Amino acid sequence: MEFDFDDTERTFQDVVQRYARERLLPDYQRWDAGERFPRERVSELGALGLMGLRVPVEYGGSAGSYVLAGIASEELGRGDHTVTLLVQLAAIAADLIGGYGSARVKRELLPQLAAGDRLIAFGLSEPGAGSDAAALRTLAKREDDCWVIDGEKASISLAGCADDCIVFARMAGGGARGIGAVVVPLDAPGVTRRPYHSVGGRLSERGALIFDQVRVPLDHQLGAEGSGFVQAMEAFDYNRALIALACIGAAMQSIDETIAYAKQRETFGKPLARHEGYAFQIAEHVTQLEAARLLAYRTLWLRDQGRPHTREAAMVKWLGPKVAAEACHAAITLHGWLGYDESLPLGQRLRDVIGLEIGDGTAEIMKGIVAREIFGREYTAYR
Numbered sequence: 254m255e256f257d258f259d260d261t262e263r264t265f266q267d268v269v270q271r272y273a274r275e276r277l278l279p280d281y282q283r284w285d286a287g288e289r290f291p292r293e294r295v296s297e298l299g300a301l302g303l304m305g306l307r308v309p310v311e312y313g314g315s316a317g318s319y320v321l322a323g324i325a326s327e328e329l330g331r332g333d334h335t336v337t338l339l340v341q342l343a344a345i346a347a348d349l350i351g352g353y354g355s356a357r358v359k360r361e362l363l364p365q366l367a368a369g370d371r372l373i374a375f376g377l378s379e380p381g382a383g384s385d386a387a388a389l390r391t392l393a394k395r396e397d398d399c400w401v402i403d404g405e406k407a408s409i410s411l412a413g414c415a416d417d418c419i420v421f422a423r424m425a426g427g428g429a430r431g432i433g434a435v436v437v438p439l440d441a442p443g444v445t446r447r448p449y450h451s452v453g454g455r456l457s458e459r460g461a462l463i464f465d466q467v468r469v470p471l472d473h474q475l476g477a478e479g480s481g482f483v484q485a486m487e488a489f490d491y492n493r494a495l496i497a498l499a500c501i502g503a504a505m506q507s508i509d510e511t512i513a514y515a516k517q518r519e520t521f522g523k524p525l526a527r528h529e530g531y532a533f534q535i536a537e538h539v540t541q542l543e544a545a546r547l548l549a550y551r552t553l554w555l556r557d558q559g560r561p562h563t564r565e566a567a568m569v570k571w572l573g574p575k576v577a578a579e580a581c582h583a584a585i586t587l588h589g590w591l592g593y594d595e596s597l598p599l600g601q602r603l604r605d606v607i608g609l610e611i612g613d614g615t616a617e618i619m620k621g622i623v624a625r626e627i628f629g630r631e632y633t634a635y636r
């Protein structure tokens with residue numbers, strides 16, 4: 254067994270760690286207070302190779318491993334939890350467009366995606382279909398040389414700022430097998446964006462996307478007409494580990510800040526760190542975060558080996574954000590009143606992490622998947 258990163262992974266980790274510490278962390282609270290994340294910053298992520306991590310080499314990316322994407326998620330999460338969403342969504346778009354897109358769409362979108370000049374959202378959830386995504390109702394109807402899209406997508410990350418969205422729509426009848434995927438340019442006539450006022454993760458400009466008779470060329474379709482749901486699930490299987498690592502990175506940052514505080518703040522004549530009731534709490538959170546972190550990297554490693562990893566991805570998607578939220582919460586109380594003050598980013602991290610307890614599937618849905626993998630499909634409550 255090998256538990257360590259190799260030289261390439263370690264070098265990559267150093268570069269992303271430095272960027273997160275020096276560039277992201279100092280500005281973390283600006284985007285929460287309402288300032289928009291400038292597009293030049295996305296180009297910066299592109300220049301660092303983070304937006305093109307999963308883009309094929311011939312389109313300007315590095316076709317990096319999923320473990321590298323995990324390292325990016327964890328380290329960026331320490332600097333700015335929500336920036337990890339940009340990198341996760343770029344990886345998903347690269348895999349879906351690179352794997353299922355037409356030659357023209359690949360040529361036009363992937364180099365810009367890799368450069369950080371294009372943001373591509375992932376549009377699955379709807380007002381009436383979240384956990385039960387296969388119940389989605391957005392329609393894609395073929396008319397002459399176009400797909401015509403009608404419907405509403407709910408809670409879409411980057412809804413306010415993306416250039417395109419991979420829209421999952423009903424193309425070929427009911428159920429999961431009737432769903433297809435189409436890349437929809439968001440400047441097309443008939444598209445409306447409706448931003449939400451999110452509790453956290455504000456940089457991601459989450460919101461609704463409404464499609465009213467939006468016409469998209471036929472070659473914007475990704476894969477076969479009924480393959481959309483499978484594509485979405487393939488993406489979820491590794492993104493769930495990336496989400497866990499983003500949350501763990503953010504939580505470890507809060508815990509590291511708490512450790513530094515505990516060494517200098519004294520009560521009852523000695524530093525907080527020397528009170529066992531205090532230090533043991535830190536020990537517990539670090540233990541839980543480390544356990545979840547190993548499961549996340551194992552999931553990504555399995556993916557890189559081409560081995561099944563649905564079970565591990567679902568396990569870590571509920572465990573990682575949960576232990577991260579608990580650690581973020583503890584970091585606030587372990588700072589006393591100061592932790593509850595907005596001068597520190599501790600509350601923002603907790604709000605950000607909670608969002609990803611929901612996004613990409615809640616704990617209840619993840620446990621349903623784990624149970625299905627344990628008991629077998631014939632025992633699942635829903636198919």
Ligand SMILES: Cc1cc2nc3c(=O)[nH]c(=O)nc-3n(C[C@H](O)[C@H](O)[C@H](O)COP(=O)(O)OP(=O)(O)OC[C@H]3O[C@@H](n4cnc5c(N)ncnc54)[C@H](O)[C@@H]3O)c2cc1C
Pocket residue numbers: 374375376377378382383384385407408409410411454459608609611612613614615616617618
């Ligand atoms: C920060 C954030 C970012 C997101 N980004 C995106 C995005 O980019 N693209 C996208 O398509 N979607 C996105 N989403 C949407 C997200 O995937 C859905 O919110 C999620 O799948 C849950 O769906 P829902 O909100 O409709 O809740 P519902 O499905 O209505 O569920 C509500 C509650 O009931 C529980 N529940 C539901 N069914 C069951 C069951 N069978 N047994 C037990 N409990 C159950 C759920 O666990 C949840 O607690 C995002 C959400 C958030 C919060």
